[in-house]
Amino acid sequence: MKLKLKWISLILALSAVIMLSACKKKVAPPPPPPPPPPAAPTASLTANPNAIDKGQSSTLNWETSNATDVSIDGVGAVRPTGSQSVTPPESTTYTLTAKGPGGTQQATARVTVNAPPPPPTASSATEEELFSQNVKDIYFDYDKSDVRGDQQSSLQSDVAFLRQHPNIGVTVEGHCDERGSTEYNLALGDSRASAVRNALVQGGVAGDHVKTISYGKERPFCTESNEQCWQQNRRGHFVYQK
Amino acid sequence: MxxxxxxxxxxxxxxxxxxxxxxxxxxxxxxxxxxxxxGTGLGVEKVRIAVPDFKAATQDPKNTDLLRVFNDTLFSDLENAGIFDVVSKSFYPLGPIGTPADVKFEGWSGPPANAAMLAFGNLGVTGSNMTVQGWLYDVKNVASPQVLGKQYGDAPTADAARLTAHKFADEIIFRLGGGIQGIAESKIVFVSSRTGKKEIWEMDYDGNNQHQVTHLGSISLSPRFSPDGSRIAFSSLTKSGWDILMYSLELDRMVAFPRFGGTNVSPAWAPDGTKIAFSSSRSGDPEIYVAEAAGTNLKRITSFKGPDVSPTWNRKTGAQIAWVSGRSGLPQIYMSEADGTNAQRFTEEGYAVSPSWSPNGQFLTFSWIRHYGPGAPGAQDIYLMDIASKQWVQLTHDGGRNDSPCWSPDGRHIVFQSNRSGTEQIWTMLADGTAQKPVTASGRNSQPNWSWK
Known part of the structure; x- marks a missing residue:
């Protein structure tokens, strides 16, 4: 039995070898490898500085490789690597194009041109500045709402300024120190604001340009409990109205 | 001296x-x-009352929390009333007491409790109902002890338990306090800046249940309950200046009130609710005006130069008005008929502001820097003055600025603001100056006004 099996397996193995060799004969030989493609070009472009004021210049720097034809929009044909100063009149995006046998590559750099600061437009800004420089608050004695002697010069300059600038509207805020009741101080602050307004109107300022409001002791300028601070809070405060 | x-x-x-x-x-x-x-020994023999904790009447798990709220509220209401000597709980006989059958008279009327009166009862939740039974016993009258027996039904919530305790306390106070209604159900409105802006807030008389009323985002001041409790008049900084505004507690929103121009502040209701007095600078100088409650029929009742502000009506008759005037220099209290006639200066010295007229018409309480001037201590304290005799008594002595006093409806208490604790807070005291205690703690709180009932 063992012998018989040996023979069968030998025959099978031999016939397999014959069949395999017959198949191999039909396979075609591989084609030769293609030639390597030409390398793609590379390109980089920077601007330094990339933000300038109008009239100043910026330097473009670029590098390319594998390119035969390099140009920058607005500049023209350039060498493969180099730098150039530019003075754009307005913000400009420079585009470098590098062409070569391997294709085309682009790189961009933007130069921002800052607009010059606008000329001082609104005259109100100056007027408001003048207002805060020239108009002085009026200070009061404790529990008093009459304009005291040492405040008259401030009052006169306030009147003069407001008469010179008849377009300016003003709100006079009446303020009080922290002592006394909330309600009494609201009434006192109203009296202080009215006293200042009346003095302005008597000086020739148009009454319809002067509003009053009392803050009593609700919005103090200073929050300490001493006379220096209290004096700061007893005042007619001028607020510019557009 | x-x-x-x-x-x-x-x-x-x-x-x-x-x-x-x-x-x-x-x-x-x-x-x-x-x-x-x-501040001790009022000189009056106070009724000695024992208030043992009420007992649970059912097995409901909600009973525990509701009983805690109820018992705390009832005990503090009776202590606050000012007419009771509430027996310390450590003197009470042992054993819970929930119904008349549990009362052992000797234990309460004898030492150490020595109580004259015993308030007791029970609270039980059944489903969605809370039932409270309360009794008031005269424990020295064993034959016929019952003075009061009440039953209350409400929803099983902490708010309802607190309100029921207030109601029962007011019944006891009414019976034992000479027929004057208690204040346990009364409210206080005030100004709070705890949101960053001064808004009007409301709370129970004992400081519980504090909630914001206005949301105007401006500066709102001087809230005043109308006598029927339906509205709050106050002043607020609006786009046109300081105006009197009106909030309806019934509608839960602002209701219309005329704008008069100028600075309009410090409203005050006449006791019959038909008129409002306030200060207005619509004519250029802050003066007192009186209008109908709807703001119509405006009449000026003062005419001297200088601030006139903070009116208060005679709460008993409505026939006089007291207010603050700076016409003679430092602010003083003045008084006149309600139409402005017969004006007289009421305080003679110092710096006197914020008057409030007592419910019985006899007294003013106000804030006074009595010795104002260089070298004077300048303390600002609450005073009580008898209107007929102009004699006064100082009620606060504990430092700080004390201002904006206002009477409770029963005339036994005064609420005021004080910064003695470091920040401005609302305090209450008995009208004799005893039992001073803060009822607010959060933010800055001022200008309290007690409801009329």
Whole structure:
């Protein structure tokens, strides 16, 4: 039995070898490898500085490789690597194009041109500045709402300024120190604001340009409990109205 | 010092009148010094009352929390009332007490409790109902002890338990306090800046249940309950200046009120609710005006140069108005008929502001820097003045600025603002100056106004 099996397996193995060799004969030989493609070009472009004021210049720097034809929009044909100063009149995006046998590559750099600061437009800004420089608050004695002697010069300059600038509207805020009741101080602050307004109107300022409001002791300028601070809070405060 | 003895004399003279407000006068002049110095010994024999915790009447798990709220509220209401000597709980006989059958008279009427009165009862939740039974017993009258027996039904919530305790406390106070309604159900409105802006807030008289009323985002001041409790008049900084505004507690929103121009502040309701007095600078100078409650029919009742502000009506008659005027220099209290006639200066010295007229018409309480001037201590304290005699007594002595006093509806208490604790807070006290305690703690709170009932 063992012998018989040996023979069968030998025959099978031999016939397999014959069949395999017959198949191999039909396979075609591989084609030769293609030639390597030409390398793609590379390109980089920077601007330094990339933000300038109008009239100043910026330097473009670029590098390319594998390119035969390099140009920058607005500049023209350039060498493969180099730098150039530019003075754009307005913000400009420079585009470098590098062409070569391997294709085309682009790189961009933007130069921002800052607009010059606008000329001082609104005259109100100056007027408001003048207002805060020239108009002085009026200070009061404790529990008093009459304009005291040492405040008259401030009052006169306030009147003069407001008469010179008849377009300016003003709100006079009446303020009080922290002592006394909330309600009494609201009434006192109203009296202080009215006293200042009346003095302005008597000086020739148009009454319809002067509003009053009392803050009593609700919005103090200073929050300490001493006379220096209290004096700061007893005042007619001028607020510019557009 | 001369001043000290005159103050004493003043005190001796005014004492009977003040105590008449607080209770029937049953005391001797020997108590006067003690009263002023220590705030103890009112001089009145207070009713000694025991208030054992109410007992759970059912097995519901909600009972525990509701009983805690109820018992705390009832106990503090009776302590706050000012007419009771509430027996310390450590003197109570042992064993819970929930119904008349549990009462062992000797244990309550004998030492150490020595109670004259016993308030007791039970609370039980059944489904969605809370039932409270309460009794008031005269424990020395064993044959016929019951003074009061009440039953209340409400939803099983902490708010309802608190309100029920207030109601039962007010019943007891009404029976034992000379027929004057208790204040346990009363409210206080005030100004709070705890949101960053001064808004109007409301709370129960004991400081519970604090909630914001207005949301105007401006500066709102001087809230005043209408006598029927349906509205709050106040002043607020609007786009056109300071205006009197009106909030309806029934509609839960602002309702219309006319704008008058100028600075309009410090509204005050006439006791019949038909008129409002306030300060307006619509004519250029802050003066007192009176209008109908709807803001119509405006009439000016003062005419002197200088601030006139903070009116208050005679709460009993409605026939006079007191207010603050700076016409003679430092602000003083003035008084006139409600139409402005017969104006008289009421305070003679110092810096006097924020008057509030007592419910019985006899007294003003106000804030006074009595010795104002260089070298004077300049303390701002709450004073009580008898209108007929102009005699006064100082109620606060504990430092800080004390201002904006206002009477409770029963005339036994005064609410005020004080910064003695470091920040401005609302405080209450008995009208004799005792039992001073803060009822707010969050943010800054000022200008309290007590409801009329």
């Amino acid at each position: 001369n001043d000290h003895s005159s103050q004493l004399r003043t005190w001796v003279l005014i004492r009977p009148i003040i105590f008449a407000v607080i209770l029937a006068s049953l005391f001797s002049s020997a108590f006067a010094q003690d009263w002023i110095r220590t």
